Amino acid sequence: MSKPLRVLISYSHDSTAHSARVLDLAQRLRRDGIDCVIDQFFPFPPEGWIRWMGGQIQESDFVLCVCTARYRTYFEGRQENYNGKGSNWEGQMVSQRIYNDMGKNSRFVPVVFDDHDVQEVVPSALQPYTHFVLDRQYEQLYGLVTDQSAVRALPVGEVRQLEVISPGMPDTGVSLGAANLIDHSLREIAAGPSDSAAEALDELERWVGYSSDGQLRDAVVHHLVSYIRALDTSKTYPRGERLFRADVVRTLVRLTDGRLGDFLTVGGLPGIDLAMFDFRGADLTGTDFSGSFAIECDFRGTTLDRVSFVDCLIRNARFDGASLMDVDFTDADWFNALGLDAAQLAICRTDTLLDCPATEDEFMAYLGAHYNFSFRSWGRRVQGELRDAWAGYTRPSGLAEDVRRWQHRGRYTSPASCPAP
Numbered sequence: 326m327s328k329p330l331r332v333l334i335s336y337s338h339d340s341t342a343h344s345a346r347v348l349d350l351a352q353r354l355r356r357d358g359i360d361c362v363i364d365q366f367f368p369f370p371p372e373g374w375i376r377w378m379g380g381q382i383q384e385s386d387f388v389l390c391v392c393t394a395r396y397r398t399y400f401e402g403r404q405e406n407y408n409g410k411g412s413n414w415e416g417q418m419v420s421q422r423i424y425n426d427m428g429k430n431s432r433f434v435p436v437v438f439d440d441h442d443v444q445e446v447v448p449s450a451l452q453p454y455t456h457f458v459l460d461r462q463y464e465q466l467y468g469l470v471t472d473q474s475a476v477r478a479l480p481v482g483e484v485r486q487l488e489v490i491s492p493g494m495p496d497t498g499v500s501l502g503a504a505n506l507i508d509h510s511l512r513e514i515a516a517g518p519s520d521s522a523a524e525a526l527d528e529l530e531r532w533v534g535y536s537s538d539g540q541l542r543d544a545v546v547h548h549l550v551s552y553i554r555a556l557d558t559s560k561t562y563p564r565g566e567r568l569f570r571a572d573v574v575r576t577l578v579r580l581t582d583g584r585l586g587d588f589l590t591v592g593g594l595p596g597i598d599l600a601m602f603d604f605r606g607a608d609l610t611g612t613d614f615s616g617s618f619a620i621e622c623d624f625r626g627t628t629l630d631r632v633s634f635v636d637c638l639i640r641n642a643r644f645d646g647a648s649l650m651d652v653d654f655t656d657a658d659w660f661n662a663l664g665l666d667a668a669q670l671a672i673c674r675t676d677t678l679l680d681c682p683a684t685e686d687e688f689m690a691y692l693g694a695h696y697n698f699s700f701r702s703w704g705r706r707v708q709g710e711l712r713d714a715w716a717g718y719t720r721p722s723g724l725a726e727d728v729r730r731w732q733h734r735g736r737y738t739s740p741a742s743c744p745a746p
Contacts, residue, residue: 331386332362332389334350334351334391335391335415336396347391362385379418382418385432388433390419392437393437397448402417419451420448434469435452435454435456436456436457437459440458506532507532507533510529510532511525511549514526514552515552517569523572526572526576529576546577550577552573553574567598586610586628589609590612593612593615594612597618601622602622609627610631611631611632614633614637615634615635619634620639622642624647629648630648635657638696640692642663645664646664647669652674653677654677654679657679659679660679660688663714667727670724675731680728680732681719685712692711
């Protein structure tokens with residue numbers, strides 16, 4: 326049978342109540358399987374208090390230092406009388422051991438009863454280390470001394486291979502000079518918005534346009550899509566970068582003759598900051614936009630059949646003339662998008678449409694909660710577009726009524742049997 330963990334409690338006898346509380350802590354640790362020792366268990370150590378304390382510190386796996394203002398005074402040897410000699414001696418031994426270990430401390434744990442200003446009660450030698458507030462953090466303290474962390478790190482997995490913007494051009498029919506120029510252009514674009522990046526994007530489109538090599542075109546499109554996918558919604562990108570990325574998307578639409586969706590069917594564009602992207606005229610059939618930040622996206626005239634907008638934020642995104650066959654709008658704020666009509670929504674997944682806010686107060690409250698900014702913090706154009714779209718959707722016999730009627734059916738009706746209202 327393995328030897329139980331040994332813990333010594335070092336403290337000062339501030340009051341009868343304080344000593345009783347230290348005793349309760351010791352007994353609780355003992356009930357929980359730890360051989361906890363305090364001086365109250367040994368009223369007359371035969372070797373004397375100095376040797377007893379030294380031996381206990383030597384034999385213990387951990388020393389809990391119960392910190393109070395008086396304990397710190399004694400620990401640091403600043404008492405004005407002869408009280409607290411035990412705490413003074415322990416303080417010397419603890420400080421010396423930490424000093425000998427060049428500041429590494431794996432045994433001496435500061436604890437406090439109730440919340441205190443650490444600077445006031447914890448000795449200077451112990452302030453660099455984590456302290457525990459009892460009884461609130463008893464479980465964390467117990468986990469420390471028993472090596473049972475409440476949070477365990479997952480095993481280290483395999484290193485993922487990231488898509489890169491310019492790993493080198495594949496074998497193509499273009500000259501080495503042209504391939505190097507294209508590779509240089511991709512690197513300029515990957516560096517972010519600048520005059521040279523804009524020129525590189527234009528030059529890249531010209532080079533691909535001059536070549537009849539489909540493999541070259543596909544490689545360039547793949548790298549530009551990788552650039553877009555590398556930018557997620559975990560940060561806010563400045564307007565200049567968003568406008569540049571919108572230019573990249575327009576270039577992609579032209580390079581693919583509108584068939585951009587062919588390059589997005591694997592992986593899609595989920596969880597990406599798509600703000601201000603211009604997809605006009607593209608065929609994006611089957612693309613995954615779930616969780617993306619698609620405010621002010623331009624989907625006018627776009628084929629969006631079987632697209633997923635699950636959890637997507639689409640404030641001020643334009644959908645005029647877009648095809649929405651079987652589109653999934655689960656938890657997406659369709660009523661904050663622009664240009665939607667009944668014929669479009671009638672052929673989407675109508676069972677996924679959220680209720681449209683019925684009042685302007687509800688409408689503004691939704692926007693504030695989901696975009697983390699109040700409605701009035703946005704520019705006049707944004708506010709005006711949103712108000713006008715919402716008012717149109719909630720007018721008598723408007724889209725809001727259509728959505729309520731579709732939801733009342735209680736099931737999704739396939740496009741073939743779901744006539745426009």
